[in-house]
Amino acid sequence: MRNFVTYLTIVINVVAMLAMVVGVLLHSGRGGGLSDMFGGGGATALGSAAAERNLNRITTVLALVWILTVIALGLLLTN
Numbered sequence: 001m002r003n004f005v006t007y008l009t010i011v012i013n014v015v016a017m018l019a020m021v022v023g024v025l026l027h028s029g030r031g032g033g034l035s036d037m038f039g040g041g042g043a044t045a046l047g048s049a050a051a052e053r054n055l056n057r058i059t060t061v062l063a064l065v066w067i068l069t070v071i072a073l074g075l076l077l078t079n
Contacts, residue, residue: 002076005076006073006076006077009069009072009073009076010069010073012065012069013066013069013070013073016062016065016066016069017066019062020059020062020063020066023055023058023059023062024059026055027052027055027056027059028048028052
């Protein structure tokens with residue numbers, strides 16, 4: 001059972017890490033970022049400020065999930 005929880009935590013950690021990298025790259029920033037590559041006109045239709053705010057929230061939640069899984073893995077992998 002402990003091995004299953006460890007492997008599940010590793011999978012959640014890797015998924016959160018990859019999603020967080022994508023979320024950070026999608027932020028507009030000064031130069032427009034990668035969000036302009038995926039149809040800048042669509043972002044203006046949704047409301048650029050609302051989309052950025054939601055992206056900030058999603059990235060923050062993913063960062064918290066990643067941090068918690070790192071702590072959990074540290075506790076699980078110590079004997």
